[in-house]
Amino acid sequence: xxxxxxxxxxxxxxxxxxxxxxxxxxxxxxxxxxxxxxxxxxxxxxxxxxxxxxxxxxxxxxxxxxxxxxxxxxxxxxxxxxxxxxxxxxxxxxxxxxxxxxxxxxxxxxxxxxxxxxxxxxxxxxxxxxxxxxxxxxxxxxxxxxxxxxxxxxxxxxxxxxxxxxxxxxxxxxxxxxxxxxxxxxxxxxxxxxxxxxxxxxxxxxxxxxxxxxxxxxxxxxxxxxxxxxxxxxxxxxxxxxxxxxxxxxxxxxxxxxxxxxxxxxxxxxxxxxxxxxxxxxxxxxxxxxxxxxxxxxxxxxxxxxxxxxxxxxxxxxxxxxxxxxxxxxxxxxxxxxxxxxxxxxxxxxxxxxxxxxxxxxxxxxxxxxxxxxxxxxxxxxxxxxxxxxxxxxxxxxxxxxxxxxxxxxxxxxxxxxxxxxxxxxxxxxxxxxxxxxxxxxxxxxxxxxxxxxxxxxxxxxxxxxxxxxxxxxxxxxxxxxxxxxxxxxxxxxxxx
Amino acid sequence: xxxxxxxxxxxxxxxxxxxxxxxxxxxxxxxxxxxxxxxxxxxxxxxxxxxxxxxxxxxxxxxxxxxxxxxxxxxxxxxxxxxxxxxxxxxxxxxxxxxxxxxxxxxxxxxxxxxxxxxxxxxxxxxxxxxxxxxxxxxxxxxxxxxxxxxxxxxxxxxxxxxxxxxxxxxxxxxxxxxxxxxxxxxxxxxxxxxxxxxxxxxxxxxxxxxxxxxxxxxxxxxxxxxxxxxxxxxxxxxxxxxxxxxxxxxxxxxxxxxxxxxxxxxxxxxxxxxxxxxxxxxxxxxxxxxxxxxxxxxxxxxxx
Numbered sequence: 150x151x152x153x154x155x156x157x158x159x160x161x162x163x164x165x166x167x168x169x170x171x172x173x174x175x176x177x178x179x180x181x182x183x184x185x186x187x188x189x190x191x192x193x194x195x196x197x198x199x200x201x202x203x204x205x206x207x208x209x210x211x212x213x214x215x216x217x218x219x220x221x222x223x224x225x226x227x228x229x230x231x232x233x234x235x236x237x238x239x240x241x242x243x244x245x246x247x248x249x250x251x252x253x254x255x256x257x258x259x260x261x262x263x264x265x266x267x268x269x270x271x272x273x274x275x276x277x278x279x280x281x282x283x284x285x286x287x288x289x290x291x292x293x294x295x296x297x298x299x300x301x302x303x304x305x306x307x308x309x310x311x312x313x314x315x316x317x318x319x320x321x322x323x324x325x326x327x328x329x330x331x332x333x334x335x336x337x338x339x340x341x342x343x344x345x346x347x348x349x350x351x352x353x354x355x356x357x358x359x360x361x362x363x364x365x366x367x368x369x370x371x372x373x374x375x376x377x378x379x380x381x382x383x384x385x386x387x388x389x390x391x392x393x394x395x396x397x398x399x400x401x402x403x404x405x406x407x408x409x410x411x412x413x414x415x416x417x418x419x420x421x422x423x424x425x426x427x428x429x430x431x432x433x434x435x436x437x438x439x440x441x442x443x444x445x446x447x448x449x450x451x452x453x454x455x456x457x458x459x460x461x462x463x464x465x466x467x468x469x470x471x472x473x474x475x476x477x478x479x480x481x482x483x484x485x486x487x488x489x490x491x492x493x494x495x496x497x498x499x500x501x502x503x504x505x506x507x508x509x510x511x512x513x514x515x516x517x518x519x520x521x522x523x524x525x526x527x528x529x530x531x532x533x534x535x536x537x538x539x540x541x542x543x544x545x546x547x548x549x550x551x552x553x554x555x556x557x558x559x560x561x562x563x564x565x566x567x568x569x570x571x572x573x574x575x576x577x578x579x580x581x582x583x584x585x586x587x588x589x590x591x592x593x594x595x596x597x598x599x600x601x602x603x604x605x606x607x608x609x610x611x612x613x614x615x616x617x618x619x620x621x622x623x624x625x626x627x628x629x630x631x632x633x634x635x636x637x638x639x640x641x642x643x644x645x646x
Numbered sequence: 647x648x649x650x651x652x653x654x655x656x657x658x659x660x661x662x663x664x665x666x667x668x669x670x671x672x673x674x675x676x677x678x679x680x681x682x683x684x685x686x687x688x689x690x691x692x693x694x695x696x697x698x699x700x701x702x703x704x705x706x707x708x709x710x711x712x713x714x715x716x717x718x719x720x721x722x723x724x725x726x727x728x729x730x731x732x733x734x735x736x737x738x739x740x741x742x743x744x745x746x747x748x749x750x751x752x753x754x755x756x757x758x759x760x761x762x763x764x765x766x767x768x769x770x771x772x773x774x775x776x777x778x779x780x781x782x783x784x785x786x787x788x789x790x791x792x793x794x795x796x797x798x799x800x801x802x803x804x805x806x807x808x809x810x811x812x813x814x815x816x817x818x819x820x821x822x823x824x825x826x827x828x829x830x831x832x833x834x835x836x837x838x839x840x841x842x843x844x845x846x847x848x849x850x851x852x853x854x855x856x857x858x859x860x861x862x863x864x865x866x867x868x869x870x871x872x873x874x875x876x877x878x879x880x881x882x883x884x885x886x887x888x889x890x891x892x893x894x895x896x897x898x899x900x901x902x903x904x905x906x907x908x909x910x911x912x913x914x915x916x917x918x919x920x921x922x923x924x925x926x927x928x929x930x931x932x933x934x935x936x937x938x939x940x941x942x943x944x945x946x947x948x949x950x951x
Binding site: 152444447449450452453 | 693696698715718721723724725727728729730731732733734742743745746747787790791
């Protein structure tokens with residue numbers, strides 16, 4: 150046992166001394182962090198500047214401005230509600246709109262929120278109940294800013310606007326702020342539905358959609374009035390909207406999303422198993438090939454048995470894999486509990502399966518067994534190869550055989566598909582079992598399938614250790630060309646005397 | 647008790663009989679030469695002694711036990727094909743093999759540092775192997791074999807690939823280990839090393855033993871030869887097989903290369919010369935070299951392999 154540990158420690162140190170190991174180790178947390186920061190980086194700090202030249206009397210420009218203000222306040226209220234829900238601050242005012250999370254805030258709700266004092270009033274109440282270390286609510290910035298129409302521009306006839314707006318949309322001066330959208334409501338709007346819009350880039354769906362919606366409502370109101378409906382009734386008809394009640398299992402959208410969030414951890418473990426196995430297995434393979442090509446094996450085998458060498462290598466590689474996983478999980482936990490960003494909001498509910506002891510045991514078992522079952526394949530390849538080029542010949546088909554169905558499986562799970570023949574096949578074929586069961590744990594897998602596949606996996610691992618152990622032993626000092634399939638099978642059958 | 651004993655050991659790889667009914671023993675403190683051409687079965691025999699491969703038949707005893715890793719703490723081994731972990735430092739490498747041979751971490755590092763110091767590599771102890779010259783790496787390899795101060799040191803073609811400086815270093819280490827009471831078994835096909843170092847020799851050809859004994863015993867395998875300067879042809883003397891005239895040594899005297907019959911001692915021939923008043927100006931016994939013995943016992947075909 151001592152020799153196994155000494156070999157494992159050397160393997161661990163050798164891999165840990167590689168630059169590629171540390172780069173790989175840091176890539177995942179870094180990409181998660183970048184993933185969390187990216188929305189902030191790509192988010193435009195400056196709101197879109199919209200100018201409305203209303204030649205129809207000014208009511209349309211006012212309606213558009215009010216609508217942008219209303220939508221912004223709806224965003225503020227929605228975000229405030231999510232902030233309160235995440236931090237369980239409903240106690241500040243249970244009757245307040247922002248304590249009611251199961252609804253879509255209507256225009257009337259937004260108006261009531263503003264009338265009740267808006268963000269200032271809400272945060273004042275929340276501050277009374279929130280913990281000191283709970284961050285304060287920060288309202289989102291408006292997406293749109295309505296800019297006034299300069300008199301010189303208002304005086305321009307419609308036909309000259311194209312020329313006149315060039316410098317407004319793309320000013321020559323570097324420090325001048327461009328106007329992103331200019332909307333022209335012509336004098337005859339109503340009789341004619343024609344409206345012109347200039348934009349200094351590809352128009353945003355949200356801005357154009359809002360303008361279109363406001364003007365559509367106005368056209369409908371005008372139409373209904375023209376059909377004899379009273380102005381009040383016509384306005385009401387144009388503003389009719391359903392009151393949406395939304396069920397929101399915390400913190401995401403619908404039930405399927407909730408299931409997916411809860412399946413993230415087992416799925417992530419399956420994915421991490423795949424990544425760490427592929428990487429640490431490749432490193433172990435390199436080490437074994439190095440021992441063969443550097444003529445080291447005879448020296449090592451004079452001190453330890455082939456079995457000790459094999460188990461030591463497996464243990465060292467598993468140690469590397471588990472270390473990688475531990476670092477990644479540590480980063481995830483840090484992100485979950487030490488930060489308050491989007492990552493934390495995502496990870497916390499994803500850790501929900503950890504409340505089940507059975508799930509934890511299953512995850513650890515299938516992870517470790519998966520490691521042994523796949524890593525030993527890498528080890529046998531290393532023992533049969535005199536160079537990395539030789540090893541690649543075996544490695545690529547094996548990797549494809551393992552990873553391709555798993556990639557399809559993960560896509561299926563992410564798509565919410567937990568059944569199907571493929572899923573069943575992958576669950577019961579031992580080299581895919583760990584990935585399939587881990588991926589299915591979050592979405593629900595019958596207990597008998599978990600236990601049955603676990604027993605089958607253990608039996609397969611035992612058989613693999615015996616057969617590939619023989620192949621490893623017989624291949625260590627074998628020289629010459631790559632063994633044929635018949636030779637490989639013959640080495641597996643060779644019982645050590 | 648023998649440090650190493652092989653009793654009727656054979657090893658067969660498919661159709662090839664690599665070692666054929668080999669028996670010998672090595673006594674404590676001996677420097678034992680394992681001689682043979684390429685493919686004679688030397689490496690296979692040593693691998694069986696180390697339990698890297700198992701014999702097809704026969705019995706092996708190492709330090710009174712069956713071969714196995716239980717002996718690792720008392721055995722040192724330097725294989726013919728040598729290599730090191732390129733990314734490990736010199737000291738870590740030696741300490742690693744020391745640990746695999748049952749040493750504690752501190753003992754292994756202390757002994758490793760002492761060996762590196764003795765080999766003139768103290769300043770390189772923290773250098774990774776890939777930064778060492780080939781000669782330095784050879785010294786580190788030797789250190790990995792002897793870090794545990796083995797009772798039995800097995801060296802497979804230890805001089806192959808070594809530069810002259812390291813050949814001298816290795817010879818000194820073999821003598822040092824032997825003086826300290828260790829038993830050294832080394833295989834070689836370079837006869838000069840064996841002549842200089844070995845107390846006993848074993849000649850192997852095609853897997854089978856052709857000779858075992860001391861250097862003198864080996865030389866006795868060949869008929870003695872004399873170099874004479876005489877007036878007359880010495881082939882008439884009793885015990886002489888042939889005498890070849892090698893030309894005039896001085897006026898009236900000729901130089902003769904004389905081959906004696908097997909078992910005839912040069913002293914007996916000298917006595918007869920005196921008795922028969924056979925005129926001599928020079929009587930010189932020529933020792934057969936180990937190379938001659940090897941060629942005689944194993945044959946030209948084997949040496950050419």
